Amino acid sequence: MKLKKEDTITSFQFIFLIIQAQVGVGILSMPFSIYTEAGHDGWISVLIGGCVVQVLLILFWILMKRFPSMTLYEILDTTTGIFIGSIIKGLYFIYFVLVGSSILSLFAEMINIWILPLTPRWLLIVLMAGIGIYAVRGPVKFLARFYVFVSFMLIIFVLLVIYSFFEVDYLNILPIGQKGIMPIINGTEKALFSMLGFEMYFIVAPYVNSTSIKKLKSASISNAVVTIFYSFLTLICILFFGLNEFKLVPEPLLYMIKSFSFKVLERIDLLFLSLWIVSVATSYMAYLFAASRGLMSYSKKNKEHTPFVLYAAIPSVLISLIPEGVYKIGEFTTFVTYLSYIFVFGLPVMLLLLSLLTHRKEKQQS
Amino acid sequence: MKTSEMKKKWFLLGTLIMFIVLLTGCWDQRLIKESRLILAAGLDLEANGKILDTVVYPVVNKGSNAVSMIRSVVVSSTGVTTRDARFNLDKKVSQMFDASRNRVFLFGEKLAKKDIYSSLDVIYRDPRGSVNAMVAVVKGSAKKSLEIQPQDSTLLDIYYPELLRSTSAIGLFEIETVQSICTLMFEEGNDFLLPYLRVNEKQQRAEVIGTAMFHHNKMTGTLTGKESTLLLLMNGVKQDYPRFTFKIADEKRVKERNYITILVNDIERKMKIDISPEQKVRVKLALEMDVNVNELPIDHLDSAAKANEFNKTLTKEMNALAKKTLAKIQKANCDELRIGKRIRSFHYADWKQMNWEKDYRNISIEPDIKITIIQHGIIN
Secondary structure, three states: OOOOOOOOEOHHHHHHHHHHHHOOHHHHOHHHHHHHHHHHHHHHHHHHHHHHHHHHHHHHHHHHHHOOOOOHHHHHHHHHOHHHHHHHHHHHHHHHHHHHHHHHHHHHHHHHHHOOOOOOHHHHHHHHHHHHHHHHHOOHHHHHHHHHHHOHHHHHHHHHHHHHHHHOOHHHHOOOOOOOHHHHHHHHHHHHHHHOOOOHHHHHHHHEOOOHHHHHHHHHHHHHHHHHHHHHHHHHHHHHHOOOHHHHOOOHHHHHHHOOOOOOOOOHHHHHHHHHHHHHHHHHHHHHHHHHHHHHOOOOOOOOOHHHHHHHHHHHHHHHHOOOHHHHHHHHHHHHHHHHHHHHHHHHHHHHHHHHHOOOOOOOOO | OHHHHHHHHHHHHHHHHHHHHHOOOHHHOOOHHHEEEOOEEEEEEOOOOOEEEEEEEEEEEEOOOOOEEEEEEEEEEEEOOHHHHHHHHHHHOOOEEEOOOOOEEEEEHHHHHHOOHHHHHHHHHOOOOOOOOEEEEEOOOHHHHHHOOOOOOOOHHHHHHHHHHHHHHOOOOOOOEHHHHHHHHHOOOOOOEEEEEEEEOOOOEEEEEEEEEEEOOEEEEEEEHHHHHHHHHHOOOOOOOOEEEEEOOOOOOOHHHHEEEEEEEEEEEEEEEEEOOOOOEEEEEEEEEEEEEEEOOOOOOOOHHHHHHHHHHHHHHHHHHHHHHHHHHHHOOOOOOOHHHHHHHHOHHHHHHOOHHHHHHHOEEEEEEEEEEEEEOEOO
C-alpha cells in the first residue's frame, strides 16, 4: 500500500528496535520512581508490568493482523474514516512529538546535573536532535541496523551494574510483600511508564518482512528482555541502597555506579552516562520516526518519511526548551506519561474493538 | 546535477567543522593545572559551633637540580557549614579547589559525636563528590592529624589510606567509604564502625587505637583494637590477619613469657534469633575459630592434649572478651551485628511491635565462642 517495497527489516532487527525504543531516558530514574510506590517490592512490580505489556502486545497483534501492511495511521484512516482519522492522527503526531521533547528535556537536564553544568541546555538538545534527524532521515532498515549495532552497549551496561553485587545487602528485599499488594500494583503503573516504547509495534510492524506471528514473537522477546533487565536493575538498586537512603537518590543507578572506582577508570559514572546517551538517542529516534511517519500519512503521493523528519524534530526541540529546572521538567514529563494512557492503552483498544465490530479488514491484494 | 552534489559536499564539510567547534566543550573544561586537588580533608567542630575544614593538597616544587619535589600543603579555614568553610578556603588559596579526588575524610571526635551527615551532605549532593573516600574518626582534632609529617611517606594523602588499609588487614575494621556509611546512617537496625585514630605528635604519626561506634549519624562510643577485632569476627567478617594476644600465665621474672599470640585462620559464625511472644529477644551467637599460634614463649605444643588445654584457656578468655564487647556495643546502641535488620527481615510482625531504638539495649546476646588450634608455626 503506502510502503516502499524495498524498505523492510527482519524480525531479528525488530527485536532490537523495540528494545532500544523502550530502554531510554527513564532508565536512570526508573528504580527510584518504582521504589517510591512499591517500596522494596518494586522488582515484583516490574515483572507484573511486563505481563501487562505482554497482554497489550497481544491486543496490538490482533489488531495488526487484520491490517498486515498498514501502520497505525493507515488503520485509523480505514477504521474511523478519513475525517476522524485525520484528527486522531494529528493527536498521535502531537503525542509522539511531546514524548520526543520530554526525552530531550530530561536528557539535557540529566547531562547538566551530572556532567556538564555550564554547557547550555539548548546546545545539548540541538546536538541530540541533530543526531536524531540524521539517523531517521534514512530508510527504516538503516535505523534498524544501527539499533542492532548499539545494542552491545546494553551488555556493558549490565556488566557495570553487576559489579555492584560486591557491595549489596541481601536482607534489604526481605520481608517480601510486607506492605500488601496495593503498593506493588501502584508500582506497576510506574514500571509501565518506563517500559513505554513498545507502541512502536504499531508503527514499525508493517515494515517487518515476516509473518504476523513472528512479529509478535519478536516483540514478546524484546518485552521479556526489557522486563527482566528492568527488574534486575530495580532489584540491585534496592539491595544496594537499602530502605531509607533510596528515598534520597532520584537517579539510583548512576549514584550507585558513581561510588565504584577501578584502578584504571576512576569515574565510571561518566562511562555509564555515555552509554546511556546512546540509549536516549535511540528512543528519541524511534519517536521522531513515529511522528514523521504520521505526517507522511497525510500526504497522498509521498512514500517516504524523509521529508517530514524536520517538521517533527523542530517542534520537539522548541517544546523541550520550554520547561526549565528539575521541577518543571518533572511536571512536563509526568504530563506526557499520563497522555500515554490515552494513546498507548485507550485508543488502540478502542480501535481494535471498532475494527472487530465493523469487521473492517485490509483488503487482500491477491 | 554535479554542482548540486558539490554543494551538498561543501555543506556537509561546513557542518562537520561547525560540530568540531561546538563539541569541544568549552563550557565545562576543568584543567588539572588550574586546580588544587584536595586529597585529604579533616573536619572539626569549633567551640563556637563553626566547622573547621582542613585540607591537604600536593604542590610540585621545581627543585634546584631539576628534581621536582612534591609536598603536601595544609590549610584550614572555618565556616558555618562544610561548604562555607571550603568557600572561605578558596579565598585564601591560589587557584580553585577540586575535591573530587579526595581520598580520606577525617572527623574530629567532637564533630563525630554530634552529627556526621550534615558535614557530608555537600559531598552526596555534588555529582563530582568523592563518595569513595575513606572515613575515619580522630581522637582530639582532625586538624592536628593532618599537620603531622610521618616518615613513611612525604604525602599525607598517601599515608592515611595506606595506614587504614593495612590496619584493616589485621582485622580491626572494615574500610568504610562516604557512600557505604550513607546507607548505614539511614538504615534502622544496622550501624557501623569507623577507624579511630590518635595523633602521636612526638613521633609525628597517627595510630589506629580501635574503632568508633556509630548509631545513625552520631558517634556513641569507642572500642579498643582487640574488641573491634573480635566484634568483626562475631559479625562474620574475617580479614586477612586478625590477631589476638592473651595473658595465660603469671610469671614475674620474664613478663614476656606470660602471653600467647594467635592468628585467626578461619571462622564459622552462626546467629540464631529467638523472639518470645512478649518480644523478648535472645540472640545466640556461635562462633568457631580455627587459629594458628604465632607466639608462645612459655610452652611447646608437642601434643594434641596440650593444644587442647590451650584451646580451653583461649576459649574462656575469648568468651570473656566477647561479653565485654557486646555489653559495650549495646550500651552505645550500635547495632553493628545487624540484629535489628535480621529481625525486620525475618520476623517482621515482631519488629513492628518493637522500638529498636530502646529495645536493642535490653536484648540478650549470648556469645559462644570455640577456639581450636590447628597450626603452630614451624616449631612445636
